[in-house]
Amino acid sequence: MAARCRRGTAGTVTLSEIRDEAFEQTIRSIPRGKVASYGRVAAAAGYPRYHRAVARLLKTMIPGRLPWQRVLGAGGEIKLRGTAAAEQRLRLKMEGVTFAGKRVNLRLHEHEF
DNA sequence: CTTGTGACGCATC
DNA sequence: AGATGCGCCACAA
Numbered sequence: 001m002a003a004r005c006r007r008g009t010a011g012t013v014t015l016s017e018i019r020d021e022a023f024e025q026t027i028r029s030i031p032r033g034k035v036a037s038y039g040r041v042a043a044a045a046g047y048p049r050y051h052r053a054v055a056r057l058l059k060t061m062i063p064g065r066l067p068w069q070r071v072l073g074a075g076g077e078i079k080l081r082g083t084a085a086a087e088q089r090l091r092l093k094m095e096g097v098t099f100a101g102k103r104v105n106l107r108l109h110e111h112e113f
Numbered sequence: 114c115t116t117g118t119g120a121c122g123c124a125t126c
Numbered sequence: 127a128g129a130t131g132c133g134c135c136a137c138a139a
Contacts, residue, residue, distance in 0.1 A: 016136075038121055052135050055120045071120080079120045088120090 019047055020057050026113070027058075030070045033096045034111035035104055037074040044113035055079075069095075070111075076104035 022045035038051040058068050069091040073079040098105050
């Protein structure tokens, strides 16, 4: 997939856009019923230490095109607040993801990249 | 250029 | 379990 450059202003592709692209693909690679932490997604995409960038992406994209619900905090904890957290939890349960109280059973659902 | 803030992560208390 | 502190990166003011 190398013929998809040219975006942003005047055909330039920023590094952040490249990372976002990698993050998106990585998130999409998480199969149904599996989950991964922000840090794991970042590392799997080839950018360790960029976990915060992953969080920022998910927040900004506000996507219906990514399985955002499969991205959790380290330890399988949902890092959202209020209704959003409830929704994520519901969507995960619909996929068959089981919870141990407040957190996901990573032993069963953590995705290996 | 410096600060503050954030869907974060990890060690420590 | 909840609170703090430090590290990390991006971005707005």
